[in-house]
Amino acid sequence: MTNKIDPYNYMKGFGNHFTSEALKDALPKGQNTPQKCPYGLYAEQLSGTAFTVDRKNNQRSWLYRIRPSVCHQPFTKLVPKFHHITNKFGIDDVHHIPNQIRWSPFKLLPENNKKTSVETNFVHGLHTLAGAGDPTTKNGLAIHIYIANVNMDNTAFYNSDGDFLIVPQYGRLDITTEFGCLMVVPNEIVVIPRGIRYSINFPDGSSRGYVLEVFGNHFELPDLGPIGANGLANPRDFLTPVASFETKECDFTIINKYAGQLFVTQQDHSPFDVVAWYGNYVPYKYDLGKFNTINSVSFDHVDPSIFTVLTSKSAFPGTAIADFVIFPPRWAVQEHTFRPPYFHRNCMSEFMGLISGVYEAKAEGFLPGGASLHSHMTPHGPDSVTFKKASNEELKPVRVADGTMSFMFESSLMLGVTEWGMSNQVHIQHDYWEAWKDLKSHFDATKEV
Template structure:
């Protein structure tokens, strides 16, 4: 298992990269010559349709020891913590819907050994169906074992992984990625990888999109600089593994179900590759926050790191938004998030520290869900403190990092997430609604100035 310092990366979001582990492994002048250097096989990995516009086309050419087709047939394996369809009432769905505000305490790590990343994936909620390439899913991973002589790929969509506890040492077909809490990694559809756990038990969150890929949001009036800088996204360099006559297992998630195949060589045998379809990571501490320097505060969309667009202009199928440490200086301003009802659904998680809208109950490794048009906002303690404190410039949450998966889809919940006999349901906070019950009536027709306590 390698350390982070041994890995080399390529820079630039969406760039066409070229990398080789052996000098001259990349063919000169053409993608699929009659004879590839070093006796390698040429294989194209397409992330978009061949006919997609040039500006949107994503594909990479891989030069590998054996082509991916050398394997035994797939066999279906049990996948009780994943779902096939999120449509309530669908014959293949056991999901349920509720407009109630929900909050989970930290999701519990496995109590027994041998749970790797794949088998530690638990679907919390989602919408749509991967078979029609429409919708999203939100998962958590709860793992305590590394993947050895095995790989995983997701045929259903792209995965955006947010580690909360424990680093991830990820070996992919295209090279290595070393990811720690406060970083994210995106593994596009179809790319094979293995996850190893250098720190032991590990926990985190996963956003899956079934349709388009993740991209950087448009900056509009912000201009050329701000938010996530394309140069800070890092891609792996080629690093091949030449292992033969072994038992190697590949697992895929296909239409929400797991299937496995066997082969006698490593899946990580790519000696060189070039293209723009590859996994990548990003350090959230490099996000350039934009905020107010006068009064009020911008909408949370100003903190968008990555987005996956829908077919409606300006409306995201899914946004990945963070609430990083930042200065708050707004004058005569209620600084926590305002009370809100949203046409989008908001799933929040906490990587470390706390969150400025909740005094208690929202903890690292836990989560909350405020569904479409369900009201939410600061609890009583937070409201009263923010309404009466003297406003001075303050560095907000210097030790904390919260995030949000925001989506235009209406989300349905899995049994695992809400029913007490399952692990997720056991940490569901039945009393979450009580944090707002103490909000008092302060209305007074004679108190036009809004003086506190009048």
Template sequence: MAYSYMPGFGNDFETESLPGALPQGMNSPQRPAYGLYAEQLSGSPFTAPRGTNERSWLYRIRPSVKHHGRFSAASYPHWKSAPNPGDHDLPLGQLRWNPVPIASEPTDFIAGMRTVTTAGDVFGQAGMAAHVYVANTDMVDDHFFNSDGEMLVVPQVGGLRFLTEMGVMEVAPGEVCLLPRGLTFKVELMDGEARGYVCENYGAKFTLPDRGPIGANCLANPRDFKTPVAWFEEKETPCRLTVKWCGGFHVTEIDHSPLDVVAWHGNYAPYKYDLSTFSPVGAILFDHPDPSIFTVLTAPSGEEGTANIDFVIFPPRWMVAENTFRPPWYHRNIMSEFMGLIHGKYDAKEEGFVPGGMSLHNMMLAHGPDADGFEKASRADLKPVKLENTMAFMFETRFPQLLTRYAAELDTLQDNYIDCWSGLKKRFNGTPEGDWS
């Protein structure tokens, strides 16, 4: 599978699948080569500042107006959008789930979307939804695009092949990909079945966070983000296109494939990223840094330093801090945290939080290491140690994440999650040493 490197967010690049299909020196020639149609896909307002203006020029067999016939209503009852309050009767609390079982009946990527939380307002283009997906069937003649937001896909079981109108991406567990708002695609399963997570971002687009005093290097580097080369499907058979728009679903029947872009150039495109190329930065003397130091991508809000969403990972890394409680400390947070585990163990909760599972710690609800993790970390010999066989992530948002009825009624919900802290003892005894017996 061929990819072009994404040299930097905001920079233009170009690709063609037939020689000479991409016009040079102009965007919309009177008669494009091969009888193609020129079309612009805009991911920002026309008048956005140059640094944030995103658009790509597509040169395709048919213009998109030929891909959108008369729509009729479609139903995906497990896919919810914000606002979605009052959907269940589960009391407030810290929550954790075991993995969602992969469907037994034929289920493709879109039909397999199950919303766990919603936050913000899809109509106001702010906030997000956290989903899990389970799939065991390819999308053959079915296609989809999302008008409500971009989709950050985090595979956990099974690879996914995204056939998009701008090229093909193969994404395996340990990688992530982003599908821009409005991009048409279908999904094939590389391993027969698949499960993973999706962050549907209603707000400002994901971008790389500023590094601040870290400087020019480390964290996620632009050169490691890859976007597909041009590819097209000339298929003259009945197909369907489903659109998500303001929380509803609409389907249209067409007599050809909409994946017909022969060449394109611009800076609004899908991309993939290998999480193993993230270069962590951490404390090299004492104290545990804030989890924000592990931010891969951020979707900013209108308030500086307060993200609409942060996508954070906890990858393999060396732990070297002296005289320090090394796992994440106990905390309460103005942000709301949806976590998932791709593989391995999470150092703050080695038991109960399993690959494919998920947890939700909403704004200002206390959380942190379980009792066993606290005991282990408090008594550990503080030699340098490398955390290996681990990859957890977090969708963190400024908005409270409201649970869906589906998630509240899942059989995999751990009713005893709160008990993981029950073994924490009172150690205060009036002496500086405390009671560590």
């Protein structure tokens, strides 16, 4: 599943202080803001945290660019009919539902060379599905689906509200950012922190995927505790682009997501004119196939938190605003154990998506490109077919989830579903509850253990 068609170069590591130059000696020597920068460039700092955040958590990068990003016309509001984004998650804005919810695969757009196609780029193809909290107070998250089929030609996007963790499910993403370029394929993820400008092209035509947006703390690697120094997502496997710049002068559109609304402006040059940069506030990607899975080798399940790739922590220790969790191919060897995920009621909200394959706890109905949501204390677990099979199969070492990659956005917040998420534009499986209707009582008080 490794990306073998990536034309770009990267630097390795998570949380590193990187240095990158597209032209030799473009970075100033010994200071950030000399009276005159090399090559006649402008110095511009991009801060991802407050200046006074403790050093270990402080994030910022210095960009040396042909023009500063302030060179644009005033922003104007993009009317809602041109987009499907919202960050309004109040009690009267979204549907808070205790039922199990499952969506069939979100419908792809026709290829853009067909007469019936609607031309939709990444930004206009974003649809908010669920969320909680408020970006203006920097607390909460949103879950979006993107469905697009055209490139962002001479258009860039940046998000003032939060960080985007993008999970492509169908089609590659060719991403140009102020820091350089990334090629992201299904089974990889990309994180673009707030404020960074980028443009997405689709080399394979129509594309679909999932987006987790966090309004508060940035994503970080989870603490490993008793696991020790190694395992799960290893820092060396995260990739950050190298400096690459454009000198293009043309009409360029900049779209900004601000307090859940879209604003648009124009400028006469490309925003991707950063010749050199250094710092630790950067976009990055990660190949999910490189995740080092930890699991039980004796009996019972380890909690699914053992599959956490990245986390955005809340103010309460051990509790996340959002965890990004995957369920990769692995061995199952537990003895005397019901091996699929157990029946569960959780004080966290669980949004599941499927990139490829067949999820081990659902025999049918949960399909690649679809999703499910089990919010606070909503009971869920394996369907009746899976329960019957797993209760009677021989417990020998077996491979689990080969050819499959499923994931979970887990949150301590109660997620509400948007009007779009409940509309006829998506296919909610109203018979989802029937997945458990054939679970019968096997209780027998006379039967010895």
